Amino acid sequence: MKETKVSWCPDLAGYDGPIYRAIVEAMQRDIRTGALPEGSRLPTQRDLAWALNVNLSTVTEAFREATRLRLIAGEVGRGTYVLPVNTATSLYAIDRPHAENAIDLSTIKPVQGFSREDVQSRFAALLQRQDLVDVMDYHAPSLIGRCRDAVVKLCQSRGFHPPADRIFPCAGAQAALFAALQMIAKPDLPVLVEELTFPGMKVAAKQMGLRLVPVTMDKKGILPEDLDRASRASGARTLVISPILQNPTGTTMDRQRRADIVEMAEKLDLLVIEEDVYGGFSGLPPLSLQLAGRSILVGGLSKLVAPGLRFGYIIVTFDADSPRSRLMNFATDELVHVTSWMTAPIMLELVCDWIESGAVDEQMEWQRQEARARQSLVRRRLGLPALGRNPAAPHLWVSTDEGSPYAGRSGEQLASLARAAGVDLVSASTFCAGRMLSDGVRICVTAPRDRADLAEACKRLVQAWN
Structure with a gap:
């Protein structure tokens, strides 16, 4: 709008x-x-x-x-x-209503790829341990160390080798985001975000009293020149950004845009909180690899493997004794208390076992292939540009801006027509961090249980929108 x-x-x-x-x-x-x-x-x-x-x-x-x-x-x-009405919190409602026989394309979650036997085998391995009773105690230092090594293993496949002592396991990526923001949080603190930002950021900002400052985007991500303008105009010195498969647009920064943003972050002396929960779908290295000393990476397995695991982490790229850390609410012992100490030891044991055995790598590769197949299906049925060699996200953006097959209508109109046809989508107002400059709807291609349901949803959308 x-x-x-x-x-x-x-x-x-x-x-x-x-x-x-x-x-x-x-x-x-x-x-x-x-x-x-x-x-x-x-x-x-x-x-x-x-x-x-x-x-x-x-x-x-x-x-x-x-x-x-x-x-x-x-x-x-x-x-x-x-501003648009903040409807981001409604996505997290436990009793969020769906019409009978409606197909949910509103929730980003992995395709259900585990069989009953897969889950049983992982739990069976845990039950056979001699020290099983220990998982009912507080965290042992060895368990935290094991978790850190497991995260290092996850990162290495993307060319990122973070020091283990700067990794802090969390009870999910949203908890990791809160922990990262707590390091800088002050009432009415301005924080730079993409003009369309992920709902978890809007929820966190509302609860922590942060003031979101939107930065204009194009098809390659945020614009360096507008980042410069927004930072200087607002005085913001923290940027929260999703460089890879951004939610909701699916945008991935190319090499030149990444270099431009890194240069601007250094010029403005920004702390960058990188939301990387979809990075594993791409195989690309996180932006934090180029931002050593000024970034905090937020990651997790809920979007890549299974939301029930509730495993996330933050990776801090600066030392506790660095000048930057002294300007923040950052102390290693306190950070452990609000991150790793809040996780369940039994869950950490399961996650470490899955990562060490290679089960997580296998599941992530299957999810990547399934997301690509489903992206292609939806794009073909809805007349959207082909994915080509671009990495496949579990979601895609249907723009209503000029040049789009659906230009001339608002995202709210498309979402309303979809609901009437029995398909749940999310419109741009849910993601808007300021004045709405871009409009559209987000489709979560991995939400349906199988491709047949996804094809049926596309059929309903074509009939409703054309």
């Missing part, structure tokens, strides 16, 4: 309490009713103060509160805009 210019002057009659609160409540009401659509550019604070016949400081306080509530966001030199 592109920018909409509106002349907004709320009626404050009947409101009690401070005037600035009345302005905020009127804004909430008008956003809810559609009188202030997402993407609308608000009047300047001075113009609104004049129209309401109130002090400029009153409107400034109202805008500050509305910004804190994530109703609006200001961009230096561009104005203040109404």
